[in-house]
Amino acid sequence: MEAMSEARIELLPMRPADLDAVLAIEYRVCAFPWSRANFADSMASNYACWVCRVDREVAGYFVLMLAVDEAHLLTIAVAESHQRQGLGARLLRQAMGLGRAGGATTLLLEVRPTNVKALAMYRHFGFTQVGVRRGYYPAEGGREDALVLTHPLTEVSA
Numbered sequence: 714m715e716a717m718s719e720a721r722i723e724l725l726p727m728r729p730a731d732l733d734a735v736l737a738i739e740y741r742v743c744a745f746p747w748s749r750a751n752f753a754d755s756m757a758s759n760y761a762c763w764v765c766r767v768d769r770e771v772a773g774y775f776v777l778m779l780a781v782d783e784a785h786l787l788t789i790a791v792a793e794s795h796q797r798q799g800l801g802a803r804l805l806r807q808a809m810g811l812g813r814a815g816g817a818t819t820l821l822l823e824v825r826p827t828n829v830k831a832l833a834m835y836r837h838f839g840f841t842q843v844g845v846r847r848g849y850y851p852a853e854g855g856r857e858d859a860l861v862l863t864h865p866l867t868e869v870s871a
Contacts, residue, residue, distance in 0.1 A: 720767045722800070724807050727762035727774060729753070734771035735764065738792045745851045747788060752776070755787070761811045765791070765800050773800045777808045784812025784866065786822040789831075801834055813866040820866055823859035825850055832860070840864045 727735065732752055739746040756762050761777040773791035777784055786808055791800045812820050823846060824831050840862040849859035 721769070722803070723766045724803065725764055725766060727752070727756060727764045729756070731764050731771055731774075735774050738771065738774070738790055739788075741793060742790050744853070760787070761808070761815075763804070763807060763811075765804055767795060767800070773804050775804045775808050777811055779812065779815040779817055782816060782818045784808070784815065784817035784820045786820060789822075796830070801831075802838075805834065805838060809864070809866055817866050820864045822862050823849060824862060825857055826860055827857065835862055835864075838864060 732749055735752060736746075736749055739752075752762065755776045755778075758778075761775075761779065763775055763777075764771045765773040771792075772795040773789075775789035776787040778787055779785075786805075789801065789804055789808065791804070809820055820840075822835070822840075824835065826832070841864070842860050843863050844861040846859040846861060848856035850857040
């Protein structure tokens with residue numbers, strides 16, 4: 714962890730040149746990853762697509778969609794080699810700040826109930842569960858539900 718404090722960490726808008734690195738992370742950490750087209754379409758649609766760089770290397774990313782007064786976090790991930798170093802929290806704080814700056818009053822996201830690390834981070838930030846989307850995610854041998862979580866953007870906590 715000490716090495717992380719010495720590292721240069723930047724949060725920047727995602728560029729097409731970042732897609733290879735983003736996809737490399739996506740395909741390592743997600744059982745059912747987004748495609749290059751999913752990310753390219755998100756950028757073309759002017760969604761807030763951001764990367765976290767550690768010493769110029771893409772270490773994580775998120776995609777946030779703003780719709781009226783709600784921000785929807787579509788995806789967020791951190792490379793395995795950079796997990797448990799606070800980068801997920803930095804990315805989430807950035808997404809929350811962008812949502813608030815864009816006029817959203819609530820951040821909404823879906824998460825797999827089996828994604829224990831993500832659930833712990835969201836709970837640390839004070840997200841609350843407001844619903845379940847049945848069969849939302851593809852899963853080995855079928856489908857997996859999604860927990861729907863929200864957080865008010867009147868404050869960015871944690």
